[in-house]
Amino acid sequence: MNKINFLLIILSTFISPQNFLTTFKETKQVTTTTIIKDIPAMTLGFLHLTDSLMITQDVRAREDYMKIFNYKRDNTFIQFGETGRGPTELSTPLFNGLSTDDEQYYLFDPNMKKIHICDLNSFDSTPSEIINFKETDLQFIFDGKLINPDLVAVTGMMKNGLFATINLKNNNELNFYGEFPLNPSDVDPYILSDINNGGIRISPCKKYLIYSTINFGYLCCYKINNNQLEKIWEHWITEPQYSVSNGKIYLKSDNILGFMDVAIDGDNVYAIYHGKKMYAIRSKNAEESPETIMKFSLNNGEPLAKYRTDVPITRIAINPEGEIYCIAKPMEYNLVKVNID
Template sequence: MIRTLSVLWSILVLVACSPKKTESLHYEPFPEPSRQQSYRTQIFNNTYAFTYPSNMVLTDSLLIVQDNVNQEYAYHAFSRKTGDFLYSFGRKGRGPGEIITPGDMVTIDNRNHLLVTWDANQKKQVRYRLPGHTGDSIFFDSESIILSTKGYNISDIMANNGEYYAIGYIYPLRFGKLDKDSIRLLYSDYPQLTEDDEANRSVWNYVSLVRMSPKGDRIVAATYVGTALEILSVRQDSIQSQRIRAVNPPIFRIVDGVKPKWVGLIDETIIGFIDIRVSDRFIYANLSNQPLTEEGCDGSESIWIFDWDANPAGKMNLDRYIETFCVDEADGTVYAASIDQSSGEYELVKFSFDPNDFSE
């Protein structure tokens, strides 16, 4: 299934500069984890008519699923207790609290009890107030127009404990920090997966697979085109790359007539990471490692678990394919979107696990 990219509207912007090159990476498979557990999923909700659930986040009482394909609203809230659908929010439009092209990422600002999203089309950050309990509805809190200052172009916004980080896709911005309505550049470089710098940036930004640890001291970035995983450290507003592991090189075509260069998928493309979730303890990854032509290439029947040195620590083997997912490590629950093989419709599933099963 082809993923909808939130940044396509702006890829005609010209690139004026090039970053420094880094050495090409050595590719080798991830070792098969010695710690593996099998789990049987249970249906959480199979009545809501999803089009394409692309992201999900948890609050104390809610599971919030992003599905903005052919939907009037982008976000849909479900009770974590019962699985019942409660309400949708994030209406499509250009009014206050409305969005046109929500980013691939939606994050929770736990310090201020806000759900945060980025609309690249309108260049605005939108914040929704989270409910105090399940019976309440989420409502529009505030929004900020953030113009592309200093030539920076934002593809997504990442919230963490009251601080906001910008993710860019055109040099020099890869990661920056939001200071009111301006951006402070923190980091520009990308691991070199292919010789062409513009194509290399496009590979890393084709579907934003970037997550920050709850403590805010580490970032993981992963590729959807090919298979590569990068760990970065965050210290006093300074970001540095710490560890890179590459499994499959990116195989792609260059989209005709687009500047900066943008990659497209071909039959030979190996789909890498489909979704990633993190705790301060582990990185949880839905990893395909399948060619685009293979059935199930945009899902898998397992969740790989990595430590923060990018080493496989374990694997959760499931009884069905899942796509986007989220993890509550504290209560040992995984929620996921899966396609029912008989009906062809999306449904929400969940299962319980013990994170201590994957520790030394």
């Protein structure tokens, strides 16, 4: 072995394997068109689009928390949903998706640890089916996404991975996935779970899962096959800036925030990237809000394009025609269409 090769081997043991430089094929400034102005809500949650309906949730509302607009014709909407602790009610419901045929919508309650499947056309929060997984060993669950009738993907405070799946037909069997991307030594796993906190999105075909972190720019993709998941790609967008003291992680003020929301169609992943420093997440200044959408190939993770919008955006969705819509928040909540072409 010559000296150069030996030196390269030695150096490789000290160099972090993460690549913090993601190069996109295209960077483009895009405009938006306002479709619905001043959506009445305190805090908007998950956004979903059918061919004509926009379904979302006012997360802070106790009544009429579900809001449905016909975004193709006019601004008329219906609102419904009551919280409670009865057998067909949820105390802290979170709207997090629709069935493949858009006939049913899903409500997840992290405190009651169950999913309600409701008929969309009924415009009612009374469930037609209830999925209960209180008996799992997971104490703190933040979100739960139904992949198929047998499998739920959940995030929360976990010491064994980024997220887990619960096999409902196999005694609520737990499988954990993903090593913590930010993983300094001598830190409690539950602290690592908190600092690597993020969101999961399931592709419309139910064959892919995307995990994206909030505190720094990292996202990864898992392929779903026979109720087992395999990571097929990942991207580091920014390098976390942090310090470790007494077994705790402290993000520095110049740490760059990660992803706010993700939408998936048949071929691509669209992610709203915050890209601002830590203090921006608490700022009410529109200039500190994210306005960048990153596009990746769903199949292999290739970075395809980076779009900079003309308004600050917080939520993203894709309709069946492949059109991209976002919730913009310059002052109030507006639904805008992103004009990429």
